[in-house]
Amino acid sequence: MDLKKEIKFSDLLPGKGKGGSKAEKAPKEPKEPKQKPAKNKAPLLKRELSFKRKPKPKALPDQADRPKKERKRRDASQKRAKRVVGLKIGASQLAAARVVNNGSPELVQVARKELEPGLVVAGELREPELLADALRSFFREHRLPRQGVRLGIASNRIGVRSFEIAGITDPHQLENAVRFRAQEVLPIPLEEAVLDYQVLSQRTDEDGNPLVRILLVVAYREQIDRYVSACKKAGLRLSGIDLEAFALLRALAEPRPEGEGGAEAAVVVVSIGHDRSTFAVSDGRICEFTRVLEWGGATLDVAIARELDVAPSEAEPVKRNLSLGGEVVPEGLTPEQAHAVRDAVRRQLQTFARELVSSLQFYQNQPGSLGIGEIVITGGTAQLGGLAEELQKLIGVRVTVGDPLSRVKLGRKIRETEQLGSLSVAIGLGIED
Numbered sequence: 001m002d003l004k005k006e007i008k009f010s011d012l013l014p015g016k017g018k019g020g021s022k023a024e025k026a027p028k029e030p031k032e033p034k035q036k037p038a039k040n041k042a043p044l045l046k047r048e049l050s051f052k053r054k055p056k057p058k059a060l061p062d063q064a065d066r067p068k069k070e071r072k073r074r075d076a077s078q079k080r081a082k083r084v085v086g087l088k089i090g091a092s093q094l095a096a097a098r099v100v101n102n103g104s105p106e107l108v109q110v111a112r113k114e115l116e117p118g119l120v121v122a123g124e125l126r127e128p129e130l131l132a133d134a135l136r137s138f139f140r141e142h143r144l145p146r147q148g149v150r151l152g153i154a155s156n157r158i159g160v161r162s163f164e165i166a167g168i169t170d171p172h173q174l175e176n177a178v179r180f181r182a183q184e185v186l187p188i189p190l191e192e193a194v195l196d197y198q199v200l201s202q203r204t205d206e207d208g209n210p211l212v213r214i215l216l217v218v219a220y221r222e223q224i225d226r227y228v229s230a231c232k233k234a235g236l237r238l239s240g241i242d243l244e245a246f247a248l249l250r251a252l253a254e255p256r257p258e259g260e261g262g263a264e265a266a267v268v269v270v271s272i273g274h275d276r277s278t279f280a281v282s283d284g285r286i287c288e289f290t291r292v293l294e295w296g297g298a299t300l301d302v303a304i305a306r307e308l309d310v311a312p313s314e315a316e317p318v319k320r321n322l323s324l325g326g327e328v329v330p331e332g333l334t335p336e337q338a339h340a341v342r343d344a345v346r347r348q349l350q351t352f353a354r355e356l357v358s359s360l361q362f363y364q365n366q367p368g369s370l371g372i373g374e375i376v377i378t379g380g381t382a383q384l385g386g387l388a389e390e391l392q393k394l395i396g397v398r399v400t401v402g403d404p405l406s407r408v409k410l411g412r413k414i415r416e417t418e419q420l421g422s423l424s425v426a427i428g429l430g431i432e433d
Helices: 068-080 128-143 172-187 223-232 244-252 299-306 310-323 335-364 386-396 420-428
Strands: 083-089 091-103 104-114 149-153 160-164 194-203 210-220 238-243 265-272 277-283 289-295 369-379 398-401
Touching: 083 244, 083 420, 091 128, 104 128, 104 420, 149 194, 149 223, 149 244, 149 420, 160 172, 160 265, 160 289, 172 194, 172 210, 172 277, 194 223, 210 223, 223 238, 238 244, 244 265, 244 277, 244 289, 244 369, 244 420, 265 335, 277 335, 289 335, 299 310, 310 386, 335 386, 369 386, 386 398
Parallel strands: 083 149, 149 238, 265 369, 369 398
Antiparallel strands: 083 091, 091 104, 160 210, 194 210, 265 277, 277 289
């Protein structure tokens, strides 16, 4: 399924891929192409950031003669590959979802734990050693498997762009051309970056020249390496690294079948986190645009705290019991205080709505963009009563609260009544399509 979109970045993890942890070489100007049919790499949505998936080995003539232990070990390895622990490291909490992918994905375990403030700020890891300690404790406390862990990342320093390259079909020449264009479309020096790309489509223009549409993702190597190092020190074995936007789409949006025609409207999903929100747009198969917005639930905590003259930590329970759509007075507040708090929250939502509109406009200015049918929101703050309706009034587009369980079966230990909005990304990371 194409909404998976796990970027390969073949040289991301130490000892993996062509580049290891060394700096990238500067790209060369693309040469005149040799007209050979383009060979697509494995779909970007179905590749790990750090590991290429290997095809199932074909039976060899002497396979029956192999020792029984070796066959069992291989079979066990294939079974483990279907069990994934999606791990989201946020500014305020660690979140994990263990998913068994056997036919349809089954959610068998979820776990959350508050994270000490300051370890992760705006998606950037500030304290790798402290995070390693927190991860070690988190996995031990919840008895989470330490193998098959897929990590989600999100930051404004990760660039995602799509563009067309004309006149090139040879795979090697195309790779050089993509790297050359990467310098123009993304403000990240290539010697400091890891990148990957995927061919989205191929067509010919009116003059018969080939046009290849590319999706490019570039991230700062140092940023990724810090997360990888913390996970390694915590004893975790990463099976891959994924963009949170791609995981979000996997969790909340059912993909269009391959044979179906073009989509009528874009799929827009927004995960409202603690200090920032992940915005992603898809055509139903691939993520066409993503952005991290510097706005989160903590913004509302601060606004409420100012109105009540309390600490932001004391405002969190008020936010949880608040509703924008009625006159219910949260416990401990007077009707006047409740009214003032609702007004303060609405003012902050106006700022958020402007950010969303700006992102939607940016997307729709891209060639081939689709109309917007609705926006699906998720995350802990999305559960605030009346928030979706308020955003809908401000934006003028239908806004609904997404169901993070829409694509998974529930294991016996998962309570359907449990509030899982803040686990949407972790669940999407665990889905193996």
